[in-house]
Amino acid sequence: MGKRNNQRYIVSKWAKTKALLPNRSIAKHIPDTRVITRNSLQDMLYQYGMVYVKPDNGTYGNGVMRVERDSGPGGIRYRYQAGTRVRTFNSYEAMYNSIKKLIGKRKYLIQKGIHLLKYNNRRFDLRVMVQQSPSKRWVTTGIIGRVAAKRKVVTNVHNGGTLLPFETLLKGHTGAARRRGLFQGLKRLGLSVAEQMKTRYAGIKELGLDVALDRKLYPWILEVNTAPDPFIFKKLKDKRIYRRIYHYSKAYGRL
Template sequence: MRKDLTLKKHIPRTKLATKDSLRSMLKQYGMVYVKPSHGSQGRGVMKMQKLGAKYTYQLGSKKSTFTTYEAAYRSIHKEMKGKRYLVQKGIRLLKHKGRRFDIRLMVQRAPQGGWAATGTLGRAAHPGKIVTNGSQGGSIYSTVQVLKSHAGPAGRWKLLKSMDRLGLRTARLLRGISPGIKELGLDFAIDAKLKPWILEVNTVPAVCPFSLLADKSMLRRIVRYGKAYGKTYQLKCTKAKRGK
C-alpha cells in the first residue's frame, strides 16, 4: 500500500519495533503506538509517550512511567514476549464525550461488479483504555454522532467521501494482489485537521457492530452484498455495545 502515493499520504509511518526504531520515532513524534504485527481485537497495543524528561506507556488500563528510555524499553520489551511488534506514528484521535474514537469503513464487492463502500460507524474507546475495539470495552456510535461536534454537514460529507475513495482504492489494490478478497474493514483515525489516516485493514471484518446502530439500512446493504458472494454473518454482538 505504501507504494501507492495517494494511500501513502494517509498511512502513519510504521517500522519494525526495535530498541533504536522506537527511540528515534518517539523522539520525532513524541507519541507512538507499539502493536503486534499480527494482532487482533486491540490486544497487546501500547501507547508510548515522552513527556518532558519522563517516558510513559499504557497497555490496557495500566499506565507505567520511567525516568529513562532504557528502563521504559526493558519493560515494553518484556510485554512483547518475544513476538514481532511494529512501532507506528501516533495520531491523536478526536474525542466524543471525552472518549477517543476512530471510524470503521466497510468496503465490499458489489453484486453488479466492482467495489462499493457500504457502511461506516464510529468506535469510541473505553474511558480508561487506548483502543476502540468492542472486546476492549469500546462503544458503537453513528458517524454523525461522533463527528458532529468536529465538523458541520459539509465537512462531514467531504471527510466521508475522502474515506470512501481511500477505501475503494485500497480494495482495488489489494484485490490485484489477492484476487479472492471480497470485503475489507478499514479503521480510520481522524486528526484535528480532519485528515483521515488508515490505521488497520481487516480482511475478515466483523459486521455485528452495524446491528447496534439505530439506522439498519447499512446493515441490510452489507448483508445483501455479502449474500451475493456467499457470505453469512454473525449479527449478535457479544462484546461491542451501543454507545449512549
C-alpha cells in the same frame, strides 16, 4: 514488491501496509510504520513524541500499547499504557526492557501515534466497510464510529468500545457541509484501498479500514482488516445499511 496471490484473509499488518505503500495517494494517509527494535522505538519516540506499539498479527486491540516521551523541567520521562495500566520511567532503557518483556518473541510494529478526536472526552475512530458486490463491483457499504472505553487507548468493541454513528461523533467538530465532504472522501478512500489491495491479493472480498481523524479531520489509516465484523453495523438506525452488508457477505460466502 511481491507477486500477486489469491489469499482471501491476510493476517500480517506489516504485509498489508507494504501492499498499500506503493500507491502514493494512499500512502499519505498511512502513519509512519516500522518493525520494532530497541533503536526504531527510540527514534520514533524522538520524532513523534507519541507512538502506538502493536502486534503484527493482533486482533481486538489486544497487546496494543500507547507509548510517550515527554521532555519536562525535570528531564525526559517515558511512559506507556497497555490496557488500563500506565507505567512511567526515567530512562528509555528501563522502559524498553519493560515493553520487551510484554512483547516476548512476537513480531511487533510501531506506528506514529495519531491524536484521535474525542467525543464526551473519549477517543474515537471510524470503521469503513468496503465490499465486493454480487455483481463484482467494489462498494463502500458502511461507516461507523467506535468510541474508546474510559481510560483505554484502543477503541475496539472487544475492549469495551461503543459504536456510534459518524454524524453523532462529528457534529461537535465541524459543520454539515464539511461532514458530508469527509464522509464522501472516506468512501472514496475505502474504494482506492480495495483497488490497491487487490493488485497484491486477488482473493479479497471485503475490507474494514480502521481510520483515525486528527484535529484537522485528516484521515489516517491505522489498519486494514480482511475479515471485518459485519454485525457492528446492526447498531445503525438506518437498517438498509446492515441489510446490504449482510446481503453482500452472504453472496461471497462469508456468512
